[in-house]
Amino acid sequence: MNGSSGIEARGLRNRYIGGLSGGEVGERVTVCGWVARVREHGEHLVFVDVRDYSGIVQVVAHSTLDLRSEYVVQVDGLVSMRPPGTENPGLATGNIELTETVIEVLSSADPPPFSLLDRVDVDEATRLRFRYIDLRRDRMQHNLRARARINSAIRSSMERQGFTEIETPLLWTPTPEGAREFVVPSRLHQGSTYVLPQSPQIAKQLLMVAGFDRYYQIARCLRDEDLRADRQFEFTQLDLEASFVTQRDIMDFISDAVVSAAEAADIHVNSEIGEISWKDAMDRFGSDKPDMRFGNELIDVTSVFARTEVRALSSPCLKALVAPNPVSLSRSKLDDLVDRAKLLGAKGLLWLRVVASDNGLLLESPVSKFLTEQETSDLIAAAQVADGDIILIVGDIWEKACQVLGQVRLDLGKSQAHPDEYKFTWVVDFPLFEGIDQDGRLISAHHPFTMPNQEDFPRLESDPLSVRSQSYDLVLNGWELGSGSIRIHRGAIQSKIFSLLGISEEEAHNRFGFLLEAFKFGAPPHGGFAFGIDRLAALLVGEENIREVIAFPKTQSGSDLMTGAPKEIDRKVWDLLGLAVKDSKKDLS
């Protein structure tokens, strides 16, 4: 027990650097690590900072030994107090140093392509090309180790709550819908393919039919969709499913897991996680994944302008936002906001500046002269504004108006969210269907196995778009961490949903036949959830990009800059799979 993490040093060393302390003065120790820095004062005095994962220690040498940055060394030396006045309070081992040292170079090293110091910004493409060097940096060491602790805490939480870890296949069967799947051609069945699972969704439902009661897995999921700051081709989810439970039970299981995960990252969360309905989230925050670390909620002002003469204000729905930081909004910034709103799909955005005058508060705006006195005073009252405030209004159908202004709210307000605050929120009562496609068929909001809300059953035929589902999302600081639902376990309901979705019996059989068949043999009521561990870990370590918590991520165009993947392969491999390449940038021969 002599490392900073309490593990025993063995093999080529008998101490971890981070564990060295004044208590060992007078002992000879052997440590191993990388040369972090050399400070040479002539051949009689050389300071070498040696780094292992646990810390850095100053090694005093007297030789002319050729030591350069990132050389791998074994140092045998005497733990000594530093001479008075030369202690370094910035270093955990700053009151001691290793003297009378014997240094052996285990590996020499070329100068690294970039500085290993966190304070030096390096282009991400360069970091990814030499990822193994980038990973030596404190930031990545900290992030990946925090992620490991998060994983461990999640596993403990699951075990504590009686869940059984079960692995599911990576080579799965195509179920064409939802995310685009990665395809794996079969050699033994030419022309046929496996696909990599976008999630273990169906497999885990089968495990419920199989009677495992509570299943979980830290599962890799793969989706061939375009990448983003919070999306990689492959990502990791905590996936769970449980039988004979309610929505509330699943939410409790997950709450325990994420609160434990946060604690593992030294972040304390109020164990009471807030809850908001999808409708309220849209109405008040203009998002189904609201960032609730700051206020500035949207205000409905439709009724204020119910009889307006102004064309820009005659919309089915008008949402208003009081700008969180009005002083910074110059005329040109306001014009930018109008452009931004249009880019987001709004017809426009109206701004009104509140100014005090002898006659009370007035509104300055391109449309102010068209507003009646009643409208002006009603708007000022509804928005509860004061001198200097700026009111932003978007008019459209309800969902669009909310979404656009919700995005503007984030653009303007995010900077005032406290970076150390962690606001988990449950979003519940999602609609079962998110709309109607061109052919008049309903579109699933979650997936077609989601159980409708019991109270809304009678409206499935008459008013399907108003039907809520037993599904629930977990949101953290404006990021969707994951979602889950109670599943349909009875054939009659499933058939009804399939028919509403316009999925024929034959089509359902082709896609999910094995699942529907399984449900005939005694399916327990069940439900589950999955949340993204990459996203959770990124948020908990304060990163804005999940690549910072992934050891070897892909670029936005799906390349691995270190290995060069994806690469063209030999034609013989295609032949073996019974495939031919139609178009290729290079001749493959």
Add this chain to the structure above:
RNA sequence: GGACCUGUGGUGCAGCCUGGAGUGCACGUCGGCCUGUCAAGCCGAAGGUCGCGGGUUCAAAUCCCGUCAGGUCCGCCA
């Protein structure tokens, strides 16, 4: 599929708008000096396809077009 930003010695940046010799800064690298530094210090040196291709011009890092790469976003992600 689309919009926007970025690309200049090994690293980070300035130069670009308003064309005039690869001009500058910091770090690193290499060499020399240096016995208490810790982002050591001092002196010196090396290091460049200004992403790539084309165009405009007497002249292009700079202006224009195309293209590649990286990033952010829209679409997409049941």
